[in-house]
Amino acid sequence: VEKDVKKKLYNIDVIITFSKAKDNRALQQKFEVTVDSMFKWATVPISLYIIGDDESKDLADRIIEGAAGKYNSKYTMVSLDVENLAKELHEIVKEMQPYFSYKPGAYYSDALFFLSMALHQVLPDSITNVIMLDADLKFNADIAKLYEEFYKFSDDNVMGIARENQPVYRHTFSLYRTRHHGTRVGDPPPNGLTGFNSGVLLLDLERMRSSERYNSLLTAASVKSLTTEFSFKGHLGDQDFFSLVSMAHENLFHILPCTWNRQLCEWWRDKGYQDVFDLYFKCEGHINIYHGNCNTALPVL
Numbered sequence: 001v002e003k004d005v006k007k008k009l010y011n012i013d014v015i016i017t018f019s020k021a022k023d024n025r026a027l028q029q030k031f032e033v034t035v036d037s038m039f040k041w042a043t044v045p046i047s048l049y050i051i052g053d054d055e056s057k058d059l060a061d062r063i064i065e066g067a068a069g070k071y072n073s074k075y076t077m078v079s080l081d082v083e084n085l086a087k088e089l090h091e092i093v094k095e096m097q098p099y100f101s102y103k104p105g106a107y108y109s110d111a112l113f114f115l116s117m118a119l120h121q122v123l124p125d126s127i128t129n130v131i132m133l134d135a136d137l138k139f140n141a142d143i144a145k146l147y148e149e150f151y152k153f154s155d156d157n158v159m160g161i162a163r164e165n166q167p168v169y170r171h172t173f174s175l176y177r178t179r180h181h182g183t184r185v186g187d188p189p190p191n192g193l194t195g196f197n198s199g200v201l202l203l204d205l206e207r208m209r210s211s212e213r214y215n216s217l218l219t220a221a222s223v224k225s226l227t228t229e230f231s232f233k234g235h236l237g238d239q240d241f242f243s244l245v246s247m248a249h250e251n252l253f254h255i256l257p258c259t260w261n262r263q264l265c266e267w268w269r270d271k272g273y274q275d276v277f278d279l280y281f282k283c284e285g286h287i288n289i290y291h292g293n294c295n296t297a298l299p300v301l
């Protein structure tokens with residue numbers, strides 16, 4: 001009998017998008033909180049990949065150096081040719097973009113909002129597991145603990161992702177829901193197909209590469225057919241793709257506990273969903289990562 005031997009964790013590959021940051025002090029501060037708090041708790045060296053324009057990458061370098069220095073953290077910066085990455089990505093996702101975006105997606109750089117969907121195709125095969133993070137997070141735990149969620153994947157899972165903490169997809173799928181009474185589509189935890197938030201992603205790039213199912217879904221034809229089946233129109237980029245796909249193929253996704261992506265945005269609370277809002281928003285237990293989405297302030301820890 002083959003045993004699942006956990007390899008000792010020597011390094012964690014972390015990708016963060018940080019673009020158009022030069023004249024955006026608020027974004028710079030959020031990014032600083034994200035990396036500062038990540039280093040504060042990290043017990044394993046981190047390889048950091050920053051996705052952004054050259055000016056933003058320079059800013060990121062300085063912020064990261066300062067934050068890591070505070071805690072004497074081990075890290076390496078990995079440089080990617082973002083221009084080239086965006087072009088490759090654009091070719092893969094351009095025909096899927098219109099289903100998940102307001103914008104026509106004329107620029108190569110727009111494709112970067114869909115990076116997580118096709119990262120397995122644009123990064124070298126030597127990179128097997130990646131944690132992809134938003135730049136508006138605050139860690140309250142060791143990222144090595146988050147990495148351990150990879151070990152909980154079942155055989156079909158290609159990525160780990162937390163549920164969306166608001167009734168966003170209850171709303172998006174409302175037409176489907178009225179036509180299919182009793183559906184789990186858009187229902188709250190613990191039994192619903194709630195839809196996802198992409199602020200914290202565990203991407204098993206090896207599984208994503210080898211999964212025939214996943215790659216067959218990552219095509220314009222498949223996306224078109226799913227959007228028709230579920231009367232879907234989105235504008236939230238990659239998380240719309242993962243959420244839509246999960247309605248038909250939930251076994252591709254390992255659901256991260258809400259404590260690893262505790263979204264704080266409450267925009268939907270007073271938009272007609274008062275009676276059900278807390279079914280989605282509730283998250284019990286020690287919060288490991290706070291996510292200040294829709295510009296919500298993060299707690300002082």
Ligand code: UDP
Nearest residue numbers: 016017018019020134135136199293294295
């Ligand atoms: N982002 C960026 N530059 C921008 C806007 C967004 O680099 O001008 C990146 C950043 O990593 C950010 C992510 O895109 O965390 C998603 O945006 P945001 O977190 O603001 O969306 P929300 O979580 O509020 O939906």
Ligand code: MN
Nearest residue numbers: 134136199293
């Ligand atoms: Mn965010």
